[in-house]
Amino acid sequence: MHSYSRETFVRRWERLQQKLQSKGIGGFLATQNVDIYYLTGSMQTGFVFVPADGEPLYFVRRSVVRAKEESAAEVIPLGSLRTLASQLVDRYPGVFAASSILVATEFDVLPVQQYLRLQSAMPNVSWVDGSLLIREIRMIKSAEEIAWIREAARVIDVALQEALSSLREGMEEVELMAVIEQTIRRHGHLGLMRMRGYNQELLTGMVGAGAAAAMPTYFDGPAGGQGLSAAAPQSSGRRAIRRNEPILIDIGCCIEGYVIDQTRTAVLGDLEEELARAYELSEEVLRLTEKSLRPGSVCESLYLDALRFVEAAGLSGHFMGFGADQVKFLGHGIGLEIDELPVLAKGFTYELEPGMVVAVEPKFTFPGRGVVGIENSYFITEQGFETLTRSREGLIRLP
Amino acid sequence: MHSYSRETFVRRWERLQQKLQSKGIGGFLATQNVDIYYLTGSMQTGFVFVPADGEPLYFVRRSVVRAKEESAAEVIPLGSLRTLASQLVDRYPGVFAASSILVATEFDVLPVQQYLRLQSAMPNVSWVDGSLLIREIRMIKSAEEIAWIREAARVIDVALQEALSSLREGMEEVELMAVIEQTIRRHGHLGLMRMRGYNQELLTGMVGAGAAAAMPTYFDGPAGGQGLSAAAPQSSGRRAIRRNEPILIDIGCCIEGYVIDQTRTAVLGDLEEELARAYELSEEVLRLTEKSLRPGSVCESLYLDALRFVEAAGLSGHFMGFGADQVKFLGHGIGLEIDELPVLAKGFTYELEPGMVVAVEPKFTFPGRGVVGIENSYFITEQGFETLTRSREGLIRLP
Known part of the structure; x- marks a missing residue:
């Protein structure tokens, strides 16, 4: 339905990754619908994880079918937040298996309730505000x-x-x-x-x-x-x-x-x-x-x-x-x-x-x-x- | 512009206050535009504080003029969040002068960034999730x-x-x-x-x-x-x-x-x-x-x-x-x-x-x-x- 090439998204991921690397952050977890769309070409419910180095993944709760049709990033069906935590460890062992890691997310829009759930599902993650990172890429x-x-x-x-x-x-x-x-x-x-x-x-x-x-x-x-x-x-x-x-x-x-x-x-x-x-x-x-x-x-x-x-x-x-x-x-x-x-x-x-x-x-x-x-x-x-x-x-x- | 009597809002405050009292919470800080409208009849930018006991106040950043025309609660012009903290201590000494107090707010909609600013402006407050409190009143x-x-x-x-x-x-x-x-x-x-x-x-x-x-x-x-x-x-x-x-x-x-x-x-x-x-x-x-x-x-x-x-x-x-x-x-x-x-x-x-x-x-x-x-x-x-x-x-x- 949209006319973007996969190359468009690859460039977006790379620009975000340069920022993550320069700040020593392990990855960016996008939770907001607009940021998810910007990073994948799809706006289904879920999370996009962009590691500082490597391929991003799009964890989708609903609709997985539609996300697969639309997304430039690989789509992984998402169960609970607990599942997300173990899927991240599986797919990004270099990042998430560490005893302590920095992950950025959108503090300017993410509600406290969802933030506390993420904290509790991933106790080894230190969260940092990535609002400006993604807004500067999108600029x-x-x-x-x-x-x-x-x-x-x-x-x-x-x-x-x-x-x-x-x-x-x-x-x-x-x-x-x-x-x-x-x-x-x-x-x-x-x-x-x-x-x-x-x-x-x-x-x-x-x-x-x-x-x-x-x-x-x-x-x-x-x-x-x-x-x-x-x-x-x-x-x-x-x-x-x-x-x-x-x-x-x-x-x-x-x-x-x-x-x-x-x-x-x-x-x-x-x-x-x-x-x-x-x-x-x-x-x-x-x-x-x-x-x-x-x-x-x-x-x-x-x-x-x-x-x-x-x-x-x-x-x-x-x-x-x-x-x-x-x-x-x-x-x-x-x-x-x-x-x-x-x-x-x-x-x-x-x-x-x-x-x-x-x-x-x-x-x-x-x-x-x-x-x-x-x-x-x-x-x-x-x-x-x-x-x-x-x-x-x-x-x-x-x- | 709206047809509500002040009595309507007084009943809403009282119902919220009963819930706060039954849970031992010192007050409710409304930050979301819809909740602010529900509690005052006005949707200007700011915060509404409803103490467990006493009169609520509407701290308004913009537009104070319009809030004063519309609000059933008293309107106080708001400077920074630091000002809000000292205004709350001034107006609710029984609540905010304590060394540790419980205040509820809307964890389901409040972004992390604003939450962290509130935490830092009011270090003696322990914040609890009041989403259900206000949603149950509004129900x-x-x-x-x-x-x-x-x-x-x-x-x-x-x-x-x-x-x-x-x-x-x-x-x-x-x-x-x-x-x-x-x-x-x-x-x-x-x-x-x-x-x-x-x-x-x-x-x-x-x-x-x-x-x-x-x-x-x-x-x-x-x-x-x-x-x-x-x-x-x-x-x-x-x-x-x-x-x-x-x-x-x-x-x-x-x-x-x-x-x-x-x-x-x-x-x-x-x-x-x-x-x-x-x-x-x-x-x-x-x-x-x-x-x-x-x-x-x-x-x-x-x-x-x-x-x-x-x-x-x-x-x-x-x-x-x-x-x-x-x-x-x-x-x-x-x-x-x-x-x-x-x-x-x-x-x-x-x-x-x-x-x-x-x-x-x-x-x-x-x-x-x-x-x-x-x-x-x-x-x-x-x-x-x-x-x-x-x-x-x-x-x-x-x-």
């Missing part, structure tokens, strides 16, 4: 991965056009969102978008109009949205879209597992001058950032440069949220999840490398009035960057 | 919660009718699914359905036709589905719906946080005799189960009774999946999440109680041919049960 995309993100960018542009031709004064935000959702679904959207952070959830983005878009929320992004309920307090709600207010269309879709993230700002009529100026500033921030989108640029400097630019323009209080609810980043990696590395934020000293994909999203929030901004996704190349986002730029003024 | 629904599930049942029936009137030979499964998704979204579906289990994900259910529905998958349910990709290997795919094959329509929606889960089986034309007979058997299992849907019945006995009944009919090999991919349950609780307690399965010795809501889903899988079955959701009352599902029963034969 560099292959040509096949870029192809899927490119396709997602194509689909979301189709959905934006569909939305703009349906947009009418008085329409509820969520009605416009439903048009977008139906369009992306018919074009291959898998029906979910994944986010790795604990408690973070992603709808397919948001259509947010006027004051509703500017409502602060728990969501780890510059614009939250009113939402339909306190039980999912983000994204679109029942607010009717009015004339002369900004309509933030921050949307994504997921094609073959890969997400795109883009934002455009529309208005029925025209924006008040301060908001129109802020929108222009968001495009200027994008142009400024593009100048640094090349291998060797340091991620945090992109954020800090943008911040200085916006400060000079007098709008830093509105940048990436307002007041206590501002977020402290300019962009983020995308791929199988929407909160991938690298993050364009203070403290992230990664240098940009060919194969990274980042969504850059300068936005300005005006409480009670709305959010304006733009978001493009970029692929970092040897020479600089390629813009993956296909939708035309500019404030979208509709009659 | 008994209030009248307001039942009202939302009832509304979700109404919306999903509207969507089913819409789907049936759009159903045509040659249509792709996912096209029919898109009709359902658009309908529920327009009627208040929040745009996501929550599932608590690690790595489990939920789309809005599945439309599965013929052989595609019978494909085994990791999904913890009797029918998996082919899906659109190995990157989300469940639910509807691009298979065209044909005449005279079963079309399993297993769908849900989420209204104000509460989910419904229902299944109906349709066919364009007619089913081959063995499948038609299996469908009838699924309704017979439902009738048999309904006889035991009353306070005092033991959950596992409902599953075992169904199993015996199906064995006698000679179809146990097809019941709830096929072969190695059978699941070992008959039904499950629903509420804010779709995998709530109680589970109708071996080992679950809970007695049914008024306020429980269970989805009962007898299904039969025929590899290469399809899945037939039915699923109703029931509210357990003092007298017995109320059927929440509104869609008419019976095999739906369309011309």
